[in-house]
Amino acid sequence: xxxxxxxxxxxxxxxxxxxxxxxxxxxxxxxxxxxxxxxxxxxxxxxxxxxxxxxxxxxxxxxxxxxxxxxxxxxxxxxxxxxxxxxxxxxxxxxxxxxxxxxxxxxxxxxxxxxxxxxxxxxxxxxxxxxxxxxxxxxxxxxxxxxxxxxxxxxxxxxxxxxxxxxxxxxxxxxxxxxxxxxxxxxxxxxxxxx
Numbered sequence: 049x050x051x052x053x054x055x056x057x058x059x060x061x062x063x064x065x066x067x068x069x070x071x072x073x074x075x076x077x078x079x080x081x082x083x084x085x086x087x088x089x090x091x092x093x094x095x096x097x098x099x100x101x102x103x104x105x106x107x108x109x110x111x112x113x114x115x116x117x118x119x120x121x122x123x124x125x126x127x128x129x130x131x132x133x134x135x136x137x138x139x140x141x142x143x144x145x146x147x148x149x150x151x152x153x154x155x156x157x158x159x160x161x162x163x164x165x166x167x168x169x170x171x172x173x174x175x176x177x178x179x180x181x182x183x184x185x186x187x188x189x190x191x192x193x194x195x196x197x198x199x200x201x202x203x204x205x206x207x208x209x210x211x212x213x214x215x216x217x218x219x220x221x222x223x224x225x226x227x228x229x230x231x232x233x234x235x236x237x238x239x240x241x242x243x
Contacts, residue, residue, distance in 0.1 A: 049115075049239035054092040057111035057119070063145050066109055069152030072242040073119045076187075077143065078159030079170060080125035083189040086225035087159065088112070088122055091234060097122055107139065109146060118242045121146075123156075126173055147182050154241045155183050157234070162188040162198075162222070166205045174206070178214050185219045185237060192224040 060066045078084050085097040096112055110122035123146065124139045147156055158177065160170055177184045186206060191199060203220055210218040221237065223230035 049235040051091070051093045051235070052115055053113075054094055054096060054115075055113045056096045057113055059108035059110050061108055062142060063109065063150055066146075066150070067111055067119075069150060071113070071117065071119050071152065072154045073121055073150065073152045074154055074238050074241070075121040075123050075147065075150075075156040076159065077123040077156060077173075078125060078187075078189070079161065079167065082125065082159045082161050083225055084122065084125065084159055087187070087189060087223055087234075088120060090223075090225045090228065090231055091120065091238075109142070114238075118238060119152075120238075121153075126169060144176075147177075148180060155185055155237070157187045157221075157237075158184050159187045159189050160202075160206065162191050162194045162202060165202065166209070171209060174209065175213060178210065183241075185221060187221045187223055187230075187234065189223050189225070191222045191229055192227045 057067055076084055076088060085099040088097040089095045089099065092112060092114065097110065107124055112120045112122070114120060123143055126140065126143065147153065156177065158174065174184075188199065188203070199222070206220070207218060210216065219237075221230050221233050223234060
């Protein structure tokens with residue numbers, strides 16, 4: 049898939065106020081500071097998603113239209129510790145409602161920092177996706193900072209976790225926004241699921 053156009057459609061505080069789901073949508077989510085905005089910008093081929101050094105900056109649902117054929121949705125990161133409990137619960141509800149009820153949602157790309165061993169919050173979110181039947185793909189980010197052996201060990205841990213709970217092999221993509229690694233694969237995944 050070649051990206052010939054990418055536009056920012058807006059930021060929305062709840063899923064009811066989002067644009068009409070007239071196009072296939074692909075959501076992106078991960079723990080705070082996983083490199084989500086950088087990955088989105090890599091996919092779009094331009095810097096439309098705000099990249100911040102401060103974790104937990106995304107608090108709204110951010111929509112981007114690609115080639116007037118698909119939409120990418122930047123969801124708030126989960127698990128940011130400095131956010132108050134009330135705000136965390138509000139964001140968790142927002143994410144859950146969007147992922148469960150949004151018409152047009154094809155896949156949620158679940159981002160995992162490949163430098164870090166499996167975290168309870170990542171495994172908990174993955175388990176929630178499995179329990180609720182939300183279609184997903186695992187995307188390991190920042191792979192340029194990890195040796196192949198560690199990456200393989202991490203992938204195996206997530207593979208085993210998913211197989212134990214669902215019996216279905218997870219699809220894993222490996223990306224580096226810095227090096228451009230995985231760009232073709234992730235664009236192809238979007239294209240294939242958008243048909």
